[in-house]
Amino acid sequence: MTLPDTLLTSFRTVVSYRLRSLLIILAMALGVAAVVMLTALGDGARNYVINQFSSIGTNLLVVLPGRAETSGSFLGAVLGQTPRDLTLKDAQLLERLPQIRRYAPLNVGAAELSAANRLREVTVLGSTEHLIPIRHMKLAQGSFLQQGSERSAQIVLGAKIAREFFPHTQAIGQRVRLGDNRFLVSGVLAAQGETMGFNTDEVVIIPIDHAQAMFNTTSLFRILVETKHHNDIEPAKQAMLAILKQAHDGEEDITIITQDAILDTFDRILHALTLAVAGIAAISLIVAGILIMNVMLVAVSQRTAEIGLLKAIGATSSDIRRLFFAEALWLSLTGAMFGFLFGQLGSQLIRWAYPQLPAWAPLWASIAGIAVAVITGIVASILPANQAARLDAVQALGKR
Amino acid sequence: MIKLQSITRTFHMGDQAVYALNDINLQIDSGEYVSIMGPSGSGKSTLLNIIGLLDQPNSGRYELDGKPVTDLTEIEQARIRREKIGFVFQSFHLVPRLTAAENIELPLILGGIPVEQRQARVQAALQAFELLQRAQHRPSELSGGQRQRVAIARATIMQPSVILADEPTGNLDHQIGAEVMVLLENLHHAGTTLIIVTHDRELGARAHRQIGMRDGRILTDQHS
Numbered sequence: 001m002t003l004p005d006t007l008l009t010s011f012r013t014v015v016s017y018r019l020r021s022l023l024i025i026l027a028m029a030l031g032v033a034a035v036v037m038l039t040a041l042g043d044g045a046r047n048y049v050i051n052q053f054s055s056i057g058t059n060l061l062v063v064l065p066g067r068a069e070t071s072g073s074f075l076g077a078v079l080g081q082t083p084r085d086l087t088l089k090d091a092q093l094l095e096r097l098p099q100i101r102r103y104a105p106l107n108v109g110a111a112e113l114s115a116a117n118r119l120r121e122v123t124v125l126g127s128t129e130h131l132i133p134i135r136h137m138k139l140a141q142g143s144f145l146q147q148g149s150e151r152s153a154q155i156v157l158g159a160k161i162a163r164e165f166f167p168h169t170q171a172i173g174q175r176v177r178l179g180d181n182r183f184l185v186s187g188v189l190a191a192q193g194e195t196m197g198f199n200t201d202e203v204v205i206i207p208i209d210h211a212q213a214m215f216n217t218t219s220l221f222r223i224l225v226e227t228k229h230h231n232d233i234e235p236a237k238q239a240m241l242a243i244l245k246q247a248h249d250g251e252e253d254i255t256i257i258t259q260d261a262i263l264d265t266f267d268r269i270l271h272a273l274t275l276a277v278a279g280i281a282a283i284s285l286i287v288a289g290i291l292i293m294n295v296m297l298v299a300v301s302q303r304t305a306e307i308g309l310l311k312a313i314g315a316t317s318s319d320i321r322r323l324f325f326a327e328a329l330w331l332s333l334t335g336a337m338f339g340f341l342f343g344q345l346g347s348q349l350i351r352w353a354y355p356q357l358p359a360w361a362p363l364w365a366s367i368a369g370i371a372v373a374v375i376t377g378i379v380a381s382i383l384p385a386n387q388a389a390r391l392d393a394v395q396a397l398g399k400r
Numbered sequence: 401m402i403k404l405q406s407i408t409r410t411f412h413m414g415d416q417a418v419y420a421l422n423d424i425n426l427q428i429d430s431g432e433y434v435s436i437m438g439p440s441g442s443g444k445s446t447l448l449n450i451i452g453l454l455d456q457p458n459s460g461r462y463e464l465d466g467k468p469v470t471d472l473t474e475i476e477q478a479r480i481r482r483e484k485i486g487f488v489f490q491s492f493h494l495v496p497r498l499t500a501a502e503n504i505e506l507p508l509i510l511g512g513i514p515v516e517q518r519q520a521r522v523q524a525a526l527q528a529f530e531l532l533q534r535a536q537h538r539p540s541e542l543s544g545g546q547r548q549r550v551a552i553a554r555a556t557i558m559q560p561s562v563i564l565a566d567e568p569t570g571n572l573d574h575q576i577g578a579e580v581m582v583l584l585e586n587l588h589h590a591g592t593t594l595i596i597v598t599h600d601r602e603l604g605a606r607a608h609r610q611i612g613m614r615d616g617r618i619l620t621d622q623h624s
């Protein structure tokens with residue numbers, strides 16, 4: 001029996017047992033579709049996080065006060081107590097480092113903003129003009145703290161704040177009151193939406209020394225540092241640690257987080273998560289494989305007389321084995337193909353429903369899903385196919 | 401030519417051995433028309449299955465066309481079944497989901513015959529057995545006589561030298577059975593060796609050689 005004839009004959013068998021075949025194909029298809037869609041979701045989430053991270057700046061290092069308990073975990077530093085303050089003077093020390101392109105000290109607080117008979121509480125960022133390029137923010141209009149004007153009481157409004165307070169008039173040049181101080185609006189941020197849970201549309205930015213005076217503090221919340229090149233990140237980190245340690249009487253009481261390290265951690269976690277959901281989805285493929293095995297075993301006993309007949313008219317055992325093999329192959333292959341299509345369609349629907357989530361199934365997942373489906377189909381058919389091939393022709397013919 | 405020497409076939413029922421065939425010696429020349437008769441359980445089907453290489457004897461020697469076949473591999477035996485032997489069964493044994501034409505085509509597919517030749521040969525067979533109108537019908541849509549005609553067409557499509565028919569008229573009424581016998585006898589006239597197992601004395605008597613069996617042995621062997 002030639003290979004094309006084997007494939008064609010078994011294909012006809014699959015078609016003639018329509019309902020049975022449809023159910024198996026559906027089970028296989030659901031499994032593959034689950035693998036494709038879940039990995040699309042997982043990988044989409046991973047890419048979403050990566051995009052978010054790069055949208056807050058590139059080649060970024062963040063200096064925060066306090067020592068991390070263990071290297072690699074920055075939570076301790078974020079949550080823990082701060083033994084020694086990080087000051088503007090510390091920040092200025094960093095300027096000398098050759099690897100550093102620019103830096104921005106940062107204070108964060110809240111205050112009441114009032115103007116044009118409106119009043120609301122806003123998040124106040126105190127910084128320098130470098131904050132805007134480092135954080136990849138954009139000004140829609142105006143400017144912020146041009147060099148040499150650091151003492152002037154200028155304020156930049158987030159896009160939403162500007163719209164709320166000055167819906168009909170030009171915001172730039174208006175006077176506003178923040179806490180007890182008066183500021184001149186010098187710029188408006190471009191609308192950016194939320195990144196990393198932080199909405200720059202609802203903040204105001206003022207010069208760092210005004211912020212420190214307003215919140216009555218000399219310590220900084222963070223120092224954001226941007227290096228010149230990606231390769232500079234590690235050397236810059238070491239150099240900064242050394243300089244700040246020296247400035248703090250030899251005590252290493254600060255933590256430097258590199259964006260790369262965080263990104264890497266998230267990347268690894270989300271990748272592992274994607275793998276895990278793919279694995280769970282793949283279990284449904286094994287279940288579909290068991291279904292195929294069961295159905296093929298039933299087929300062998302249903303078609304016993306037919307197998308006997310085939311042997312009587314000259315089929316070899318391997319002809320019979322190949323026929324059952326090919327039948328399972330058709331079922332799993334068709335199921336896998338439909339599953340792939342369903343999965344792609346589902347991913348498309350996810351992307352359509354959540355445009356910010358790049359839910360594309362990674363190639364490895366699609367290939368692995370289809371491969372696992374086909375391999376389970378083949379493995380599942382080994383036992384039934386061998387059983388069919390081993391049947392005694394005379395006894396098989398006697399079965400009705 | 402079929403030559404059986406001291407063929408024995410036993411089955412074990414628990415710890416008891418049943419001799420389905422007990423020291424059978426038989427020679428059937430090419431082109432002979434032989435009927436095998438005997439009571440139920442006398443070993444007729446077993447004998448036919450061994451001649452058709454569907455079953456293996458426990459001991460003895462079987463030569464087909466001068467060559468010993470008992471020790472051939474499974475693949476070689478399948479090839480002989482495909483090329484030299486045609487089976488016709490009492491219950492037709494057609495594949496229910498295939499049409500008449502597809503059932504007839506099966507041995508050609510198993511034999512790896514190219515598609516173009518298959519179509520022509522199936523058409524010729526359909527014509528020869530007056531099945532052209534029924535070519536696209538499934539077995540469930542055919543009468544008993546038509547089903548057996550499809551089965552005979554299938555058994556002869558590879559032009560075997562031996563036709564083995566195990567009670568080919570057992571499921572047919574008298575008249576239709578007689579028509580089927582005529583078809584089989586036509587094959588014999590064309591030179592095929594024809595071996596028929598039957599319970600019907602009248603039908604058995606039409607053969608030129610009649611073999612009577614009992615308890616796994618050949619009792620009578622008459623030429624007429």
Ligand SMILES: Nc1ncnc2c1ncn2[C@@H]1O[C@H](COP(=O)(O)OP(=O)(O)OP(=O)(O)O)[C@@H](O)[C@H]1O
Nearest residue numbers: 411412418419420439440441442443444445446447
């Ligand atoms: N697979 C088997 N297992 C056990 N015993 C068997 C088997 N096949 C046949 N036999 C026994 O072998 C003997 C011969 O059986 P066989 O089928 O050849 O008889 P038969 O002459 O064809 O009978 P019938 O006219 O009823 O078809 C019987 O006693 C039967 O019970």
Ligand SMILES: [Mg+2]
Nearest residue numbers: 444445446566
């Ligand atoms: Mg019998």
